[in-house]
Amino acid sequence: xxxxxxxxxxxxxxxxxxxHGCRDLLAGGEVSAVELTRAYLDRIGAVDGEVRSxxxxxxxxxxxxxxxxxxxxxxQRLPWEGVPxxxxxxxxxxxxxxxxxxxxxxxYIPPYDATVIAKLRAAGLVFLxxxxxxxxxxxxxxxxxxxxxxxxxxxxxxxxxxxSGGSAACVAATEAPWALGTDTGGSIRQPASLCxxxxxxxxxxxxSRYGLVAFASSLDQIGPITRDVKDAAALLDLIxxxxxxxxTSIGLPEPVGFPERxxxxxxxxxxxxxxxxxxxxxxxRDVFDGAVDAIGALGGVCEEVSLPSVERGIAAYYLIAPSExxxxxxxxxxxxxxxxxxxxxxxxxxxxxxxSEGFGSEVKRRIxxxxxxxxxxxxxxxxAQAQRTRTLIIQDFARAFDHFDFxxxxxxxxxxxxxxxxxxxxxxxxxxxLCTIPVNLAALPGISIPGGFSAGMPVGVQIIGPHFSxxxxxxxxxALEKKLRVDVVPPLAEVxx
Amino acid sequence: MISRQEVEHVARLARLHFDEEELARLQQELGQIIxxxxxLAELDLSGLEPTSHxxxxxxxxxxxxxxxxxxQADATGNGPDVERGQFVVPRIG
Numbered sequence: 001x002x003x004x005x006x007x008x009x010x011x012x013x014x015x016x017x018x019x020h021g022c023r024d025l026l027a028g029g030e031v032s033a034v035e036l037t038r039a040y041l042d043r044i045g046a047v048d049g050e051v052r053s054x055x056x057x058x059x060x061x062x063x064x065x066x067x068x069x070x071x072x073x074x075x076q077r078l079p080w081e082g083v084p085x086x087x088x089x090x091x092x093x094x095x096x097x098x099x100x101x102x103x104x105x106x107x108y109i110p111p112y113d114a115t116v117i118a119k120l121r122a123a124g125l126v127f128l129x130x131x132x133x134x135x136x137x138x139x140x141x142x143x144x145x146x147x148x149x150x151x152x153x154x155x156x157x158x159x160x161x162x163x164s165g166g167s168a169a170c171v172a173a174t175e176a177p178w179a180l181g182t183d184t185g186g187s188i189r190q191p192a193s194l195c196x197x198x199x200x201x202x203x204x205x206x207x208s209r210y211g212l213v214a215f216a217s218s219l220d221q222i223g224p225i226t227r228d229v230k231d232a233a234a235l236l237d238l239i240x241x242x243x244x245x246x247x248t249s250i251g252l253p254e255p256v257g258f259p260e261r262x263x264x265x266x267x268x269x270x271x272x273x274x275x276x277x278x279x280x281x282x283x284x285r286d287v288f289d290g291a292v293d294a295i296g297a298l299g300g301v302c303e304e305v306s307l308p309s310v311e312r313g314i315a316a317y318y319l320i321a322p323s324e325x326x327x328x329x330x331x332x333x334x335x336x337x338x339x340x341x342x343x344x345x346x347x348x349x350x351x352x353x354x355x356s357e358g359f360g361s362e363v364k365r366r367i368x369x370x371x372x373x374x375x376x377x378x379x380x381x382x383x384a385q386a387q388r389t390r391t392l393i394i395q396d397f398a399r400a401f402d403h404f405d406f407x408x409x410x411x412x413x414x415x416x417x418x419x420x421x422x423x424x425x426x427x428x429x430x431x432x433x434l435c436t437i438p439v440n441l442a443a444l445p446g447i448s449i450p451g452g453f454s455a456g457m458p459v460g461v462q463i464i465g466p467h468f469s470x471x472x473x474x475x476x477x478x479a480l481e482k483k484l485r486v487d488v489v490p491p492l493a494e495v496x497x
Numbered sequence: 498m499i500s501r502q503e504v505e506h507v508a509r510l511a512r513l514h515f516d517e518e519e520l521a522r523l524q525q526e527l528g529q530i531i532x533x534x535x536x537l538a539e540l541d542l543s544g545l546e547p548t549s550h551x552x553x554x555x556x557x558x559x560x561x562x563x564x565x566x567x568x569q570a571d572a573t574g575n576g577p578d579v580e581r582g583q584f585v586v587p588r589i590g
Contacts, residue, residue, distance in 0.1 A: 335586055
């Protein structure tokens with residue numbers, strides 16, 4: 001274990017602090033917003049050389065925002081004012097470089113805030129900086145970043161998961177009390193599982209996607225990565241809501257609040273048969289079985305349920321998501337922003353050279369699959385067939401929710417894998433998202449909470465609810481979290497700052 | 498399976514250029530992925546509508562009221578080549 005205290009004596013020890021812990025310290029006047037922000041900046045300085053979760057640390061901006069909070073009388077502050085947060089580098093933040101971890105967007109300074117960013121700004125949160133990710137959120141390990149490899153704080157030789165790997169690693173390493181991520185096929189839940197933190201993917205439409213760099217628009221959803229369920233509920237309430245700028249946004253039927261719950265008496269959980277058994281490695285299964293026992297001890301009922309179509313989720317996803325991506329990423333043409341190849345004879349050559357230099361290999365691969373699947377003669381065989389499979393998956397979930405309040409499974413079939421282990425085989429990487437992809441295809445809310453450890457690496461448990469059941473789902477997650485009591489900080493040694 | 502000619506055709510559609518080595522690797526990787534997704538062809542999906550939107554949502558309309566947008570300077574501020582508020586591009590074709 002490294003030393004826990006930050007060097008400046010007036011600054012608090014932020015190791016293990018939740019966002020609501022930060023809020024309480026600020027509300028009680030025990031620390032100033034500047035001291036709190038400084039403590040996180042010190043922590044980033046001490047450990048991020050190893051973890052490498054941040055692409056950009058906005059020290060000056062964060063300290064200025066914190067000072068503005070301190071200048072206001074405490075009685076006039078909003079509840080979360082002065083609490084720091086880290087942001088996946090996929091959200092447009094006015095005046096702050098936003099790259100999506102891609103060379104093609106290097107140097108892009110958004111002239112506007114994403115809706116979620118505007119909401120957090122209005123709530124008075126302090127933005128520490130931008131976090132690493134797989135390029136354009138395409139990946140399950142954060143190894144597809146054009147700029148750096150992020151490492152799992154529990155074992156620096158392993159990946160943090162992805163695509164929101166920077167966000168999950170940063171929260172696990174206590175380099176921010178919480179962070180914002182995005183989830184298209186598991187990109188919040190899978191890295192949260194692999195890094196031992198909480199990750200929530202809300203119902204599609206709960207949160208506005210305006211100002212989020214689009215990957216697969218029918219699947220993308222923004223959500224929290226936090227140290228506990230209470231923070232996930234609070235951050236969801238801060239970002240949710242209908243937004244005229246995103247016509248697919250609906251908001252939540254009611255604020256989640258803090259759905260504190262200690263019993264699961266009478267609550268029915270379906271264990272998804274296709275995601276347990278041989279689909280999972282043994283250590284993950286053991287932890288998951290422990291969670292099933294804990295639900296029983298809390299008075300809940302677990303029964304196995306089969307959703308046969310979910311096994312086709314990966315195949316449907318790897319047609320639908322690349323198809324949407326090939327269309328969304330057509331905008332990166334070297335004309336309005338980002339990289340441009342500078343010596344082109346004509347427009348076609350400029351487009352082609354700009355895109356070939358600017359995109360990494362996984363992004364190109366997915367643009368190629370999507371372009372192929374949508375091209376003349378193949379549309380019905382691939383894209384339309386995938387969307388019919390999606391209908392089947394939606395129907396299977398709907399049938400399961402006739403009998404069960406929630407469904408549960410491991411979040412990821414394995415613990416964090418070694419850096420480089422799956423990069424040579426795209427299909428092996430895609431299997432990382434077996435248990436999470438069908439949830440996006442059906443637009444459902446899902447949460448991953450820490451369930452325990454397998455050979456020293458964190459294992460997450462996924463709870464899935466019906467559309468817009470976040471309040472109940474977070475309540476159930478809270479009860480299970482309290483019972484499992486997995487709340488630990490990885491033994492990261494501080495390096496000389 | 499996907500032929501070399503198909504890979505080159507799709508690359509042209511996607512405005513991407515690949516060298517010989519990359520084309521060979523892509524032909525193999527795309528072939529594997531296409532083989533994998535062929536499993537959907539085995540499913541009996543007759544009578545199922547393709548999903549266009551996974552949560553129920555009717556037409557979303559708003560009042561037709563003008564609001565301020567980005568200024569021309571802000572909108573063109575990230576352009577790699579901008580002249581008098583306009584994007585400059587190489588000649589077409």
